[in-house]
Amino acid sequence: MNATPLIQISHLEKSFVTKSSWLGQWQLRRGKIHRRKESVHALNGVNLTINQGETLCIVGETGCGKSTLARVLMGLTPATSGEIHYQDQRIDHLNDHKRMMFRRRMQMVFQNPYASLNPRMTVYQTLSEPISFHNQQLNRVEINSQIEHLLESVGISPSSADRYPHEFSGGQRQRISLARALSVEPDFIVADEPLSALDVSVQAQVLNLMMDKQEERNLTYLFITHDLAVVEHFATRVAVMYLGRVCELASTKTLFSTPKHPYTRALLSAIPRLDTNMTQPIRLIGEVPTQIEKPIGCVFQARCPYANQRCYETSPKMLRQTDGSSVACHAIEEGRLS
């Protein structure tokens, strides 16, 4: 593994203002008019490094900020504060023009192939657009041969290049999305729940394809999912997110054999497994709250069975454990939970 990480994310924060209209922000309170901006804090200081050639999986429930992280990382939406470095260059504050060369090196595959492919463009058009945009020196013949090669490499017959997305099945569409991402020869691919719209057997096909491509091109993946079985199979390292924070980061093996954070434990115990001995899942009370107020203390406090006064007051720091994983939890730090 390389000494310098491919991507370094530090103290990344992102909040969305919910009341967007200027008039809606004024409130009458105790006889005085106040202006109040309500915002949802989707990311609350995320620190992550992604190494060259690895697959970092991000898991967490709906609303924990997984997708926001992906979008901020890709520059699809600006960060509120924090820094993103690609190799040694800071990329989060670049303008569109300067960002372009990084767009070429970072690509994204979206969750729903029905929505992410333009229904009015043929597969050929979908693929030729990024290729000709990023390689203006190529002529038509060269582009054609590249597209043919691309389609073959994702297992789609090049003869169907003139068809439209609706003529393909879900799995095939997701392969086309992957082909589109690969068309500009990126180093890094962000995949936001690429399998969740697919059947088990088709999931296996797409996952195999992604693994093949990784081996072939030494790709680095940031893989976002809530399917822990896929994570166990596919990931090098796993980051567990809860309410806009990373609460545990560990190698896949360590995470699945000895989960530490109370949330990770509950999450892992909830996976419906095939084995016959029925272990009762650890029940979490309630659901993920939305973060309107900036959290004070640990983000997991409301659902945590081990929460004490300190958890309500100060937010835990990511601490490195003896087995190489990092956990943000007071209970573990204090030795109340081992």
Add this chain to the structure above:
Amino acid sequence: MNLLTVNNLNVSFRIKGIELAALIDVSFTLNRGERIAIVGESGAGKSILGLSIVNLLDKPGYIKSGSVKLENKELSKMNTRQLQEIRGKRIAMIFQDPMMTLNPVLTIGAQLVEAIRSHTRISFKDARNIAIEKLHSVQIASPERRFDQYPHELSGGMRQRVIIASVLLLNPDIIIADEPTTALDVTIQAEIIQLLLDVCHDNSMALILISHDLGVVSRVAERTLVMYAGRIVEEAPTLELINDPQHPYTQGLLNALPQMSLPGQRLNQIRGNMPALNDRPSGCAFHPRCPYATQKCRTEQPNFIYNGISSVSCFLVEDMLEEEKSEEDIDLLDIEYTTSHDEGQA
């Protein structure tokens, strides 16, 4: 007597004069209080089967032949009026997306009360009390407050709880749950599954769970039916099905799960895709994707054969059974021969 008997059910869609078969000769039974699961990929006909049990098929779909019997009442021949007596009261359905099931412009309470009052003559106040009690029984905190809220004010898991409460209102005998947890997170999924199990157990209701998630199925169902291209290809007790799948399709489905391969290794995919309704392969519909397909599989449809534990529709399994049988016959002959031989010596 079986609670529900589905016998040789054929469902078709007629589109522009072309008839497309969605279900072919589907037969199964369900006992009182039993929990079964129907699994298969998208397009296998799982949801169509769920809908045709209560005759909720939309045009151009229709029941072509076969019967669906609830005790001794034939459901497939009933008119809408008679069906309304069955739907909700005897057989209730839970759909995948709770936001689509609940009416967004009515409060939770209004919808629950309407469901009760359309089936029983009861005052609004009494109906409200029943609704609140049921909301409480599905572990919704402060049900009185929720009663007056709209669906969008509730989270996904909470909405699915409301749906389960609405199903409980009329104490049906059968719940058909079509992918009830697919839209939910794992932790919420675990809770909803536990709730469904408790609800069925406490009220001795039968459950038909339609799912593509074999992990969920293994937690819930006692018996599992595997569907492929409109037919049931295997039926077995869930544990047997998972530990010793017989049909190559079931084996493929189980092997495709990430848990079944070593981390980092390639997954065992089933090659190809589920055929569309309009180009069903000849013979056994699975043969283009089956690693064991023979000439016979391409031309003939295998029968559904019971092997003592499970029922499978596959020539491979059929042949194996026959071999075992003939081997047993040979064994018997051997024993007879040796015994008579021994006697002769004595």
